[in-house]
Amino acid sequence: MLLPKNPYNGPLAGIHVQRLPVVDVLERPVRDLRISVTDRCNFRCRYCMPREHFGQDHVFLDRQHLLTFEEILVVVKAAMGAGVTKVRITGGEPLLRRDITTLISMIREEGPDLDIALTTNGALLAQHAQSLKAAGLNRVTVSLDAVNLQVFQAMADTDRFTPTDVLNGIAEARQAGLGVKVNAVVKRGVNDNEVLPLAKALEQHRVPLRFIEFMDVGSTNAWSMKEVVSGAELRQVLSNAYGPLEALPAKQAGEVSKRYVTAGGREFGFIESVTAPFCGGCTRLRLSADGALFTCLFASKGHDLKAMLRWGADVTAIREAMTGVWQQRRDRYSMDRTEETATEPKVEMSYIGG
Ligand code: SAM
Ligand code: SF4
Ligand code: SF4
Numbered sequence: 001m002l003l004p005k006n007p008y009n010g011p012l013a014g015i016h017v018q019r020l021p022v023v024d025v026l027e028r029p030v031r032d033l034r035i036s037v038t039d040r041c042n043f044r045c046r047y048c049m050p051r052e053h054f055g056q057d058h059v060f061l062d063r064q065h066l067l068t069f070e071e072i073l074v075v076v077k078a079a080m081g082a083g084v085t086k087v088r089i090t091g092g093e094p095l096l097r098r099d100i101t102t103l104i105s106m107i108r109e110e111g112p113d114l115d116i117a118l119t120t121n122g123a124l125l126a127q128h129a130q131s132l133k134a135a136g137l138n139r140v141t142v143s144l145d146a147v148n149l150q151v152f153q154a155m156a157d158t159d160r161f162t163p164t165d166v167l168n169g170i171a172e173a174r175q176a177g178l179g180v181k182v183n184a185v186v187k188r189g190v191n192d193n194e195v196l197p198l199a200k201a202l203e204q205h206r207v208p209l210r211f212i213e214f215m216d217v218g219s220t221n222a223w224s225m226k227e228v229v230s231g232a233e234l235r236q237v238l239s240n241a242y243g244p245l246e247a248l249p250a251k252q253a254g255e256v257s258k259r260y261v262t263a264g265g266r267e268f269g270f271i272e273s274v275t276a277p278f279c280g281g282c283t284r285l286r287l288s289a290d291g292a293l294f295t296c297l298f299a300s301k302g303h304d305l306k307a308m309l310r311w312g313a314d315v316t317a318i319r320e321a322m323t324g325v326w327q328q329r330r331d332r333y334s335m336d337r338t339e340e341t342a343t344e345p346k347v348e349m350s351y352i353g354g
Contacts, residue, residue, distance in 0.1 A: 021083050022082045022327065024326050024327060024328070024329035025327075025329060025330040026280070028280075028282060028329075029083055029283055030082055030083050030084060030326045031085055031086060031283035032084060032087075032088065032284045033076065033084045033088070033285050034087075034088045034287070034353045035072060035075075035076075035090065035286075036094075036287065036288050036289045036351065037072075037092070037103065038061075038091045038093065038096055039060050039092045039350050039351045040091070041054075041091065041093040041096070042096060042121070042158070042160070042161070043093065043123070043156040043157065043161070044156065044158065045155060045156050046154075046190075046221070047187060047223075048217070048354075049348075053220040061289055065306075066289050066290060067287075067290065069102060069106055071291065071309045072103060072107075072287070073103075073106050074309060074314070074318055075287055075291075075305060075318060075322075076107055076111070077319075078315050078318035080111055081315065081319045082319055086116075087107060087111070087115070088117045088118065089103070089116070090119040091119075091354075093120065093123075094118055094119070094120060095123075095124040095128055096124075101128070101134070101135040104118075104136055104137050105136055107136070108135065108136025109136075116139075117137070117141060117179075118139075119183075120141070120142055120143070121143050122143065122165065122166035122169040122170065123160075123165050123166060125166070125169025125172060125173055126172040129169065129172040129173040129175070129176040129178060130176045132173075132176070132178065133173075133177055138178070139178060139179035139181070140173050140179070141182075141183055142169060142170055142182050142183070143183050143184070144163065144170075144184055144198065146163065146191045146197075146198065147163045147197050147198055148163070148194060149162055154190070155190060155191055167201065170182065170202075170205050171205060174206075181208050181209075181269075182198075182208070182209050183212055184198055184210070184212065185211075185213075185214055186213070186229040188227045188229050189227070190227070192229050195211070195234060195238070196238075196241055199238065199268070208268070208269055209267075209268055210257050210268070210271055211234050211268070211269070211270050212271040213273055213275060214228050214229070214274070215273055216337070216341075216342035216346075217297060217346065217348070217349040218347065218348040218349050219348070220348065225342075228274050228275070230272065230274070231258065231271075232275065238260075242262040242263075242264065242266060243262055244262075245260035245262060245268065246260060246261050246262075247259070248260060255281075256281075257269035257271050258270045258272065274337065277332075277334030279332035279334050282332075285322070286353050287353070288347075288352050291304065293321075293325055294352050295331050296329075296331035297349070297352065297354075298331075298334070299346065299352075300344070300345050300346050300347060302347070305318060305321065
């Protein structure tokens, strides 16, 4: 039997070893690493970074506290050794991190077979799409909550960017040969009447549109269950317009989006983290911009890898720390969510990476 080559630079570097999958307390393997490269953003989405909490006087991470690309690479190598096959670059807005394409090429060089994706608000995507593809990025997920200018600008709390900027970014990304998916968070009374206009505007781009239920991430977005529009409700709206939707089987284990298709072949996805949580298949590990490891989007504290890295820890040491953290993991926040847990202190999504 051909055994996988040891991918990290410990004492067994280069030697073929059989490694058992690293699983947590609930038997979930670690498969995905989400890397936040910055806590800054050029939007102030009301559901993520409301301006009253992230205004002029908000103190963002100082450059010296951000992990360097070399440090991030050590974490990526360690994660590959623990079983990670997918890496997602996120933030904050990842396209604000200087030379982000350099990080992508570094990761690509280390993992020729890695699936590398990036989540962006799309505002700066048109100018970066070609170089992201050339650096080795496979896919982008673009967030777009409305095509109506007023609704878009109210939700993102911006007067600098427009839905056209994002749609141009989507077009450029496709042109460059990147895989593209679009995500829309729906809030009742805010953009629920944008569901069909969004579907129509994206028709010509031929990209899957996925709807995300508004979540109680962080401690600043004044979440309320009343503002959550469920996936079931959205499917009803779409089937009134497009005819019955047929459920598609999951492409792979742990897929968070439930996919549906119309008779005309249009695909829609639903990420129902509130009304149909999927913690049972959650294989995601998160690295914050300042190098803390989080095992759940709703965690209140992480595990500091930056200190280890700056004390000279190598890939093996980081992999062992990571494995230890994962093996202790028992997170299932969304499955235990109540109106009470929603008010508990949690780390902000722009910091931990969405
Ligand atoms: N700035 C990039 C963007 O917006 O795509 C990447 C980071 S953002 C935190 C990642 C994703 O989280 C976006 O799709 C955003 O819509 C989603 N998100 C942020 N806050 C959310 C919330 N309260 N509920 C649901 N999704 C949220
Ligand atoms: Fe920025 Fe993305 Fe958060 Fe919106 S969702 S404020 S674009 S990080
Ligand atoms: Fe994973 Fe935590 Fe979300 Fe559950 S609540 S799916 S454990 S990130």
